[in-house]
Amino acid sequence: MARTAIVFGASGALGRAVAASLARDGARVGLTYCRGEAVARELCATLDGAVARRLDLTVTADIPRVIDELAAELGSVDAFVHCAALFSTTGGPVFDPLAAVDEAGFDRLLAVNVRSAFFAVQHLAGVMKGGNVVLVASIDSVKSVPAPVPYAAAGGALVAMARALAKDLGPRNLRVNVVASGVLDGGLSTALPARLRAEYLKHCGLRRVGKREEVADLIAWLALQNTYVTGQTVVADGCL
Amino acid sequence: MGLLTGKRVLVTGGSRGLGRAICKAVATEGARAVAFTSLHGGGVESTQDIEAAGAEARAYQVSTTDAAATAQLVALLEKEWGGIDVLVNNAGVSQTLPLALIDEADFDHVMSVNVKGVFLTSKAVLRGMMRRKSGVILNIGSLLGLRAIDAPVHYAASKAAVHGLTLAMAKEVARHNIRVLCLAPGLLEDGMGKNVPEHRLKDFLEHCALGRAGTFEEVARFAAFLVSDRSAYTTGETILMDGGL
Amino acid sequence: MNERTTQGLCGTCKRLVDVRVITRDGAVYFAKSCPEHGPEEHLVASSAEWFEDALSFEAPMEPPRGEVKPVTRGCPFDCGPCTEHKQKVFMPVIPITSACNLDCPICYTVNKNEGAHMLSRESFAAVLAHLTRHAGGDDLDIINFTGGEPTLHPELPELLRMARAAGYRRLTVSTNGLKLANEDYVEVLAAVDARIVLSLDTFDDEVDRRMLGATTLKTKLRALDLLQKHDVTTTILPAVAAGLNDKDVGPLLELVLSRPNICSLEMHTLTFTGQGGVGFSRSARITTPDLHRLVDEATGGRIAWRDFVPSPLAHSHCYSICYLLVLDGGGYVPYTRFMSRARLFELLGDSIYIEPREKVQEAMREAIDDLWADPDRAGLAPGQAEAILATLKRLLGELFPPGGAVSLDARRRVAERASKAIYIHSHMDEETFDVERIKRCNIGVPEADGSNIPTCAYNVLYREKDQRFADGEMLERMAATRPVGRRLPLVTG
Numbered sequence: 015m016a017r018t019a020i021v022f023g024a025s026g027a028l029g030r031a032v033a034a035s036l037a038r039d040g041a042r043v044g045l046t047y048c049r050g051e052a053v054a055r056e057l058c059a060t061l062d063g064a065v066a067r068r069l070d071l072t073v074t075a076d077i078p079r080v081i082d083e084l085a086a087e088l089g090s091v092d093a094f095v096h097c098a099a100l101f102s103t104t105g106g107p108v109f110d111p112l113a114a115v116d117e118a119g120f121d122r123l124l125a126v127n128v129r130s131a132f133f134a135v136q137h138l139a140g141v142m143k144g145g146n147v148v149l150v151a152s153i154d155s156v157k158s159v160p161a162p163v164p165y166a167a168a169g170g171a172l173v174a175m176a177r178a179l180a181k182d183l184g185p186r187n188l189r190v191n192v193v194a195s196g197v198l199d200g201g202l203s204t205a206l207p208a209r210l211r212a213e214y215l216k217h218c219g220l221r222r223v224g225k226r227e228e229v230a231d232l233i234a235w236l237a238l239q240n241t242y243v244t245g246q247t248v249v250a251d252g253c254l
Numbered sequence: 255m256g257l258l259t260g261k262r263v264l265v266t267g268g269s270r271g272l273g274r275a276i277c278k279a280v281a282t283e284g285a286r287a288v289a290f291t292s293l294h295g296g297g298v299e300s301t302q303d304i305e306a307a308g309a310e311a312r313a314y315q316v317s318t319t320d321a322a323a324t325a326q327l328v329a330l331l332e333k334e335w336g337g338i339d340v341l342v343n344n345a346g347v348s349q350t351l352p353l354a355l356i357d358e359a360d361f362d363h364v365m366s367v368n369v370k371g372v373f374l375t376s377k378a379v380l381r382g383m384m385r386r387k388s389g390v391i392l393n394i395g396s397l398l399g400l401r402a403i404d405a406p407v408h409y410a411a412s413k414a415a416v417h418g419l420t421l422a423m424a425k426e427v428a429r430h431n432i433r434v435l436c437l438a439p440g441l442l443e444d445g446m447g448k449n450v451p452e453h454r455l456k457d458f459l460e461h462c463a464l465g466r467a468g469t470f471e472e473v474a475r476f477a478a479f480l481v482s483d484r485s486a487y488t489t490g491e492t493i494l495m496d497g498g499l
Numbered sequence: 500m501n502e503r504t505t506q507g508l509c510g511t512c513k514r515l516v517d518v519r520v521i522t523r524d525g526a527v528y529f530a531k532s533c534p535e536h537g538p539e540e541h542l543v544a545s546s547a548e549w550f551e552d553a554l555s556f557e558a559p560m561e562p563p564r565g566e567v568k569p570v571t572r573g574c575p576f577d578c579g580p581c582t583e584h585k586q587k588v589f590m591p592v593i594p595i596t597s598a599c600n601l602d603c604p605i606c607y608t609v610n611k612n613e614g615a616h617m618l619s620r621e622s623f624a625a626v627l628a629h630l631t632r633h634a635g636g637d638d639l640d641i642i643n644f645t646g647g648e649p650t651l652h653p654e655l656p657e658l659l660r661m662a663r664a665a666g667y668r669r670l671t672v673s674t675n676g677l678k679l680a681n682e683d684y685v686e687v688l689a690a691v692d693a694r695i696v697l698s699l700d701t702f703d704d705e706v707d708r709r710m711l712g713a714t715t716l717k718t719k720l721r722a723l724d725l726l727q728k729h730d731v732t733t734t735i736l737p738a739v740a741a742g743l744n745d746k747d748v749g750p751l752l753e754l755v756l757s758r759p760n761i762c763s764l765e766m767h768t769l770t771f772t773g774q775g776g777v778g779f780s781r782s783a784r785i786t787t788p789d790l791h792r793l794v795d796e797a798t799g800g801r802i803a804w805r806d807f808v809p810s811p812l813a814h815s816h817c818y819s820i821c822y823l824l825v826l827d828g829g830g831y832v833p834y835t836r837f838m839s840r841a842r843l844f845e846l847l848g849d850s851i852y853i854e855p856r857e858k859v860q861e862a863m864r865e866a867i868d869d870l871w872a873d874p875d876r877a878g879l880a881p882g883q884a885e886a887i888l889a890t891l892k893r894l895l896g897e898l899f900p901p902g903g904a905v906s907l908d909a910r911r912r913v914a915e916r917a918s919k920a921i922y923i924h925s926h927m928d929e930e931t932f933d934v935e936r937i938k939r940c941n942i943g944v945p946e947a948d949g950s951n952i953p954t955c956a957y958n959v960l961y962r963e964k965d966q967r968f969a970d971g972e973m974l975e976r977m978a979a980t981r982p983v984g985r986r987l988p989l990v991t992g
Contacts, residue, residue: 180498184463189498196487219428224487231484239475242468244498253424253433253490384872430868 018042018088019237020081022071022134023098025050027201028150030057031226032097035234037061041093044084046071048098063088071098071130072122078137085141092145093237094138096131099150099202103164107205110162120164127168128175135179135190144187146237149176151194152202153251160210169194173247180245189244191236195229196251219253256284257482262335264328265290266318266375267345269297272394272442275470276342279478281307287335291316291327291345318345318371321378328378337386340481341379343372343416344394348409361408368412372419376434384430390481393420395438395492413438417492424490433489435480440496443467463498506574508932509533510541513960515573518933522547529931541781541930544816546788549804553819556844558811560586560939564633566949574934578961579950580943588951589812589851589941591630592643593618595658597967599648601675603711604779605700605738605769610647616967623658625947627665633949640850641669643696643942650678659691669852671696673736677715679722689729696765697722699751700737701744710743726760732915733761739790740769740783748790749797755919756823756831763852763920766790771928772958781930787819790923794821806833807923808840811848814936819923820847827890831919836878837866837887851941855914867891890917927955 019036023029024045030053033043042063047054054066065087069080085091102108103119110119131149138147154161155169172192179190197203197214203223206214215221229250236243263280267273268290277288277300287310290300295315304311312331316323331338346368349360376391383389396413417436424434441458443466459465473495479485480493503520507529519530520543527550532538544550564587568579577583598615599606631639642662649655649672659670672688673696679685688695699719700710707716726733735755739745748766755764768785791804802821810818822843823831834843842862846853853859867888869876874884897913898905905913927936932955940953952961 181463184498185465187464189464219425219490220431220433220487221429228485228487232488235476235479235484239479241472241475242464242497243476243493243495244463245496246494248488248493249491250485250487251490252487253428381872384868 017092017238018044018090019093019095020044020046020084020088020091020138021095021097022046022069022130023048023096024057024066025053026097026099028195028198028226028230029097031230032095032150032233033057033061033064035227035230036093036095036237037064039234039238041234041238042088044088044091046080046084046098072125074125074129074133077130077133081134081137081141091138091142093148094134094142094145095148095150095233095237096134097150097233098130099127099165099168101165101202101205102162107202109205109207109210110164112163115164123164124168124171127165128171131172132175135183139183139186139188142188145189146240147176147179147183147188147190148233148236149190149192150233151192151247153194153196153249153254155192155194156247156249157194157251157254159214159254176247177245184244189240189242191240191243191245192247193229193233193236194247194249194251195224196249196254197223198226198229199223200226214254217254218251222252224250224252256282257478257484258340259284259286261285261339261481262331262337263288263340263342263481264331264338264379265342265344266371267292268342269294269300269313272439272470272473273342273344274300274303275474276344276477277311278303278307279471279474280340280342280481281309281311283478283482285309285340287312289314289327289331291318293317293345317367318343318375319366321374324375325378328375328382332382337382338379339389341376341389341391342394342477342481343375343391345371346394346396346412349406351406351408353407356406356408364406364408364412365415368409369415369419372416376419376423380427380432383432384427387431389432391423391432391434392477392481393434393436394477395420395436420492421490428489433486435489436492437473437477437480438492438494438496439468439473440494440499441467442473443469458499461499462496466497468495468497505529506934507531508575508929508959509536510539510930511536513929515576515934529933539930542784542786543931543933544786544788546786546791546804549788549791549819550816552805553809553815556809556811556815556841558844558848560812563587563951564635565629565951568950575932575937575953575956575960578952578956580953584938584940584953586813586939586941587633588630588943588945590641590643591626591945591951592645592942592954593623593626593658594645594647594944595623595649595655596647596652598651599646599675600651600677601648601711601713601715603675603713605710605740611967615647615651617652617654618658620654620657620661622947623661626945627661629947629949630945631665638850638854639666639668640854641671641852642667643671643673645673648675648677650674650684656687656691656693659688659693663692669694671734674698675711675715676719676722679725680718682725682728685722685725685729685731689731694732694734695726696734696736697726698737699723699735699754700739701747702750703744703747706744706747710738710740723754723758723761727758730760733758734763734765735761736765736767738767738769739785740779741785741789742783745785745789745793748793752794752797752921755921756825759916761919762915763922765922765924768923768925770926770958771930772926772955787816787923787925791819794921801831802833802921805840806835807921808835808844808847810851810941811844812851812941814933814939816933817925817936817940818851819925821921822853823919823921824887824890825917825919826886827893828886830886832879832883832887834918836883837870838862852920853918855911859914863891926958929959932959 019041024033025047036043045066046069058064067080100123102110103115103123149172151169151172154166155173176190176192263285268277269292281304288304289312291314297313301311393416395416420436505518507518509516516531521528521530527544527547528540530540563580563584568581570581574583595618597611599610671694676697707714755761794802807819807821809815822834825831870884943951943953944957945951
């Protein structure tokens with residue numbers, strides 16, 4: 015079975031849970047970080063065979079290079095998880111009001127959330143010999159919920175991208191899917207204003223936020239065990 | 255430690271095809287006991303698969319449209335197992351007929367098995383699940399209920415109904431910590447799509463990104479994951495598994 | 500366990516004294532001592548178990564709205580409310596006249612017929628203005644018209660109309676019902692949507708005479724027939740005294756259950772204030788747990804003491820409340836058999852009487868799932884879960900009929916008529932007075948100047964000073980005959 019995986023944004027709150035899930039399922043993980051070097055070191059220390067590289071996702075030219083380096087250390091790439099995202103165009107844990115978005119911020123968010131995924135998969139298509147790609151987004155990419163517009167737009171782009179990539183890469187036995195999660199117990203979800211969080215809980219069937227491990231397990235399954243789901247966006251939101 | 259260690263599972267339509275693969279997959283993941291129903295009895299192979307994986311196997315001849323018999327079966331399992339943790343509503347029928355030839359009895363039959371049967375079985379099992387505040391129901395839907403593909407109208411309607419049922423049921427029982435999902439396979443080898451004429455099959459495969467029909471085994475593997483506690487935050491969703499059609 | 504203490508009043512001079520709450524033989528007493536009049540001890544509850552159980556229910560209070568008076572003499576002598584008062588008014592009680600056409604020995608107030616006070620429309624308008632201003636957007640659930648005998652006020656229908664126009668939903672009139680034996684009058688009150696709280700204490704003519712000083716039963720029963728004919732929502736309100744009409748509790752409950760327009764039984768434990776204070780021996784004192792016992796006996800245990808909960812809106816000893824779901828096909832079941840006592844307590848948290856709002860709908864929704872999933876639970880008779888579910892299903896069909904929207908008012912009516920309630924309300928007199936209870940009082944007499952005096956404080960301390968209501972001669976009689984009754988001998992046993 016598949017045994018190596020690259021995770022972009024593994025130093026993030028969800029990313030590290032994904033790395034841990036993958037490792038628990040027997041995979042060696044190659045992870046990238048930008049500012050979370052300490053987390054990356056810790057993951058490398060605790061997860062069997064994990065390796066790390068720093069990668070600024072806005073620098074497109076670095077993406078193939080880092081992928082190749084990680085692939086070389088791992089020996090192969092059986093799965094790729096894109097788990098890095100900016101929630102706000104200003105970089106902080108803030109819910110952007112529409113009027114506050116400027117062009118530079120917009121471009122930067124799309125670069126990290128979407129463009130980097132595109133160029134990563136473009137390169138990996140030549141590196142991976144079959145396998146799974148999982149792109150991570152939130153429910154605002156597919157459901158009607160209040161969300162910062164640039165962030166939701168990026169998620170929607172990933173959804174369509176996965177569909178098109180699935181068609182393109184299917185003949186090469188590469189499957190591409192999105193996991194869209196609801197509000198979680200950490201990570202980007204902490205930027206959600208209290209009022210929206212309360213509304214979510216009120217309407218969420220399970221009446222709780224999701225645990226990062228729960229979504230990470232789903233991502234890990236789709237990354238390592240999946241053989242026929244492709245082009246889909248799988249939602250994990252406790253029935254909103 | 256498997257994904258479903260210790261779980262007690264009921265699979266309708268489990269004597270062959272996808273149902274049989276699901277029985278095997280859940281047993282392989284450590285289920286303690288697996289019961290399955292079929293319309294015509296039989297299921298020796300399913301029983302063997304389950305027992306080979308180390309689980310208790312039980313086979314029953316029950317139609318999902320028979321509310322009384324279904325309730326009886328559920329009561330029996332509740333009593334002897336102490337409860338049912340997972341229900342897989344897999345039993346379903348189709349009919350290869352163009353609209354012009356579908357008469358009322360045909361319509362009623364397909365809707366009855368595919369929709370009412372799912373409702374009746376789910377309701378019977380939910381009683382105990384609600385009492386225990388725990389459980390998972392997985393409905394097997396179909397691509398043919400989601401997309402405009404040549405499909406018998408009544409079959410497509412019934413599968414679309416299952417998607418709607420999944421959504422509403424999930425919403426209602428989530429408060430009791432019960433999950434309800436739908437897994438909608440595309441074309442499966444040896445599946446109901448077996449009755450698709452050659453040229454259609456060829457056309458399908460051309461448009462399928464992975465270029466092949468799915469296998470029962472891989473669908474069953476995903477089903478086993480979805481009903482496990484590892485997937486605890488997914489509910490109310492219909493997940494399509496169609497190889498990129 | 501540390502002994503509870505509180506503060507109360509001397510039974511003779513009504514000054515503030517310390518109270519020790521003592522338990523003896525499973526019952527609870529207030530033991531106190533006045534520097535001038537010496538020690539005294541009074542029964543407050545015949546069951547210590549109920550006394551403690553009630554206190555285990557706690558709920559937050561909402562401070563009074565509007566003007567609040569500063570403390571000068573200390574509770575309960577600065578009523579208005581004063582800054583020590585913890586709870587806002589949930590039901591304003593408006594005595595609209597001091598006149599009464601009866602002279603009941605059990606009356607807990609004092610009446611005055613000569614130069615009787617009649618609340619003017621202007622004064623009432625001023626009171627309403629204060630009340631609506633203080634409500635500040637809250638629902639105006641309920642307002643109570645009383646007296647004396649309110650049906651003696653010629654403008655009662657107009658006052659009811661004014662209250663409705665101000666936004667009050669439930670308009671209740673506490674009456675002896677004598678004037679309601681007249682169909683024309685019942686029609687007038689029905690037209691302004693009045694709800695009648697009818698004093699009915701007994702089915703026994705002899706007891707009727709002793710308690711009310713007249714035989715009123717036949718007239719009241721005729722009034723009840725008319726109220727039923729005109730579908731006027733009615734509450735039966737007996738004052739219950741030990742050795743007198745305790746035997747009527749069962750038949751009174753039966754009456755409430757048997758008539759569709761009667762929505763509740765409200766039992767008042769006999770209180771020794773006002774005229775009642777001088778008329779009756781204290782051996783007639785009955786307490787809340789005694790009434791629980793009588794209900795349990797009358798229903799063969801179908802309604803038990805744990806089917807009652809306190810009101811979260813007042814001190815836990817003031818109200819004891821039980822709601823019953825009326826079942827299709829006959830019979831009833833206490834809510835507490837299909838929801839927890841804590842849940843029922845919660846449902847009573849917005850208004851004195853349960854309003855069919857979102858919380859109730861949610862509770863019923865949960866009850867449906869719980870009953871269906873677990874029909875054999877303790878507390879239900881065999882087959883009862885199915886009967887409850889069938890009733891709830893029928894109700895849903897009436898509340899939300901397919902193809903047609905039902906108006907909010909109509910929906911409320913369906914919901915209200917689906918249940919019956921038993922309220923036990925125990926007013927305090929100077930012997931049982933407890934300042935902890937008065938501070939949490941949620942009903943009271945509002946004045947045109949915006950002040951409000953909690954009812955028990957009013958009955959014990961303020962009414963006799965109120966020239967509009969207090970009759971000089973009566974007051975002299977009351978002063979001359981303390982502390983033991985003089986007017987009528989009491990039959991015991």
